[in-house]
Amino acid sequence: MSTRSSTLLLVSLVAGFGGFLFGYDTAVINGANQYLKAYFQLTPFQEGIAGASAILGCIPGAMFAGFLSDRFGRRRVLFLCAILYGVSAVWSAVPGSFIEFLIARFVGGLGIGASSMVCPVYIAELAPAARRGRLGSLFQFGIVLGIFLTLFVNALIQGLGDEAWNTARGWRWMLGAExxxxxxxxxxxxxxPESPRWLLAAGREKEARGLLENVGGAAYANEEIAAARAAATGSGEGRFGELFGARFRTPLVIAVVLMAVSQFSGINAIMYYSTKIFTSAGVGVENAFSASVVVGLVNLVFTFVAMALVDRAGRRPLLLAGLALQVVAxxxxxxxxxxxxxxxxxxxxVLVxxxxxxxxxxPIPWxxxxxxxxxxxxxxxxxxxxFVIWVSCYAVAQTFPMLNDNPAIGPGMTFFIYAACSLAGLxxxxxxxxxxxxxxxxxxAAQWSVRAGKSSTSARN
Structure with missing residues (x-):
């Protein structure tokens, strides 16, 4: 294998593994929940906290990962994420109390939040423009694959013993396997390797050049370094306040709205509550595992479709088509x-x-x-x-049961609300x-300077 291919493969595997751990950690609690409830004798409120504890960790994990990755590098923060995942896996499998379990899951949530921020940036900053969409989709593919395979890991462990064994030990293996x-x-x-663009921003051009030459050759490295120099607004880190200035106001709005719409379209209402929805469908899906496999398989197959089309059809056409289909479905x-x-x-x-x-x-908002x-x-x-996507995810997970079970709203109006959010996104x-x-x-990045300049000129005129 050439150095060029091996570098891209290595970075792709890192992004894929980061996504896989994200998917595994968020999905594994579904298999362990019933046994945790029996082992710790949880109340309904405590059961909800057990499920949400990782999501609550995602929010600060996402908030602080950006600053840390800009200061110390993408690779170092991913090292920290891997350690957080490992510590959470072992600790949540052998907690001394329910409080310890919640802390252990919160630690894992910090890793999820941080890796969900860093992995897409890490691969985008190294991938050639022509392949960036496909390689960037590997993070989402890892998430989907992690969720899907976790169903089988949980089922395999569950089958190793009876109810008593699973209550005493089975849930520990489910969580510890991470x-x-x-x-x-x-x-x-x-x-x-470290991200070449972070190396350039940190003044380590020699290292960045060597890495870019490995990826695309000397001419490619010269072009990328020249473009990075031309686009630089200063050396080192940018200031957080710059995000809210005229130059980056539009991309920030795009990022926030895309992430919010991805959740308020109701995807996690189905991922978290598919059993209730499929039971209403009355198609013979009799247990949570079977329902989740159907959803997970469709999710996995059509993630491949995104990977195949995102660099050919483009991000915008694919989003327009997907959102239009969501509204209809x-x-x-x-x-x-x-x-x-x-x-x-x-x-x-539901499957459409x-x-x-x-x-x-x-995948495309990421x-x-x-x-x-x-x-x-x-x-x-x-x-x-x-941060926006995790807060939105938590909001949807909390509000779906209330909307669905409210006689004045019910499932019909709930899905109309999700359709309206998808239409707004479209x-x-x-x-x-x-x-x-x-x-x-x-x-x-440079196009926003041009737009901001035009807006300023129009305002003065």
Whole structure:
């Protein structure tokens, strides 16, 4: 294998492993929950806290990872994430009390939040423009694969013993098994390079040049370094306040809205509560494992579709198509609930939404948000975007049961609300989002200066 291919493969594996751990950690609690409840004799409120403890860790993890990655580098923060995943896996498997378990899961959440911010940035800053979308999709593919395989890991461990064994020990193995991929990520990072654009921003041009030459040759390295120099607004780190200035106001709005819409379209309402929805569909899906496998398989297959199309069709067309299909699917599901339609039509409507999300709104916001900011601010900008997605995720997970079970709203109106959010996202993408495929990160960052200059000129006139 050539040095060029091996460097890209290594970085792709790091991003994929980061996504896999993200997916595993968020999904493993679903299999362990019932046994945790019995072991610790949890109240319904405590059971909810057990499920949400990792998500609560994601929020500060995302907030601080941007500053840390801009200051110390993407690779070093990913080292920290791998350690947090490993510590959380072992500690949550052998907690001395329920409080210790919550702390251990919170520690894992810090790793999820930080890696969900750093991984898309890390791969975007090294991938050639023509392949950046496909390689960037590997993070989302890792998430989906982690969620999907966790279902089978949980089922395999569950089958090793009876109910008593699972209550005493099975859930420990489910949670502790995460230590293996955490060690895998740690091992990869010892061989993985630092982001070349971070090296350039840190004044380490010689190292950056060598890495860029490994990826694309001497001419490619010269072009990338020249573009980075031309786009630089200063040396070292950018200031957090710059994100809210005229230059980056538009990309910040794009990042925040895309991340919020990705959650308020209702994806995690289905991922977390698929059993209730599929039971309403009445298609013979009798347990949570079977329902989750159906959703997970569709999610996995259509993530491949996104990977195949994102650098060919482009981010904007794929988002427009996916969001339009989401509006139709969610509206149809809402209408069927109102009309009392159950069975296969309702199931198909839910799965069409999953497919539309997986091929567009699932991976593309991560890609776009990692592309549209300057190197000096990319970490901080992704922290804001990732903070928004985790807060939105928590809000949806908390509000779905209340909306769904409220007699005045019910599942029909709930899905209409998600359809309306998807429609708002469709309009926003059509009006605000430029195409980013095939352009260097420096070209994408520079366009906001041009727009800000035009806006200032128009305002003066």
């Amino acid at each position: 230590a293996l991929p955490a060690l895998g990520l740690l091992g990869l990072l010892f061989a993985a 969610l509206g149809a599901v809402g209408a069927m609930f109102f009309a009392g339609v159950s069975g296969l039509p309702l199931l198909i409507g 939404f999953i497919a539309a999300f997986a091929m567009a709104l699932g 890609i776009v948000c990692s592309e549209i900011f300057s190197t000096q601010l990319r970490g901080r900008a992704m922290s804001v975007a990732t 309009v926003f993408v059509f009006v605000m989002l430029p195409e980013t495929k095939g352009r260097t990160l420096e070209q994408l």
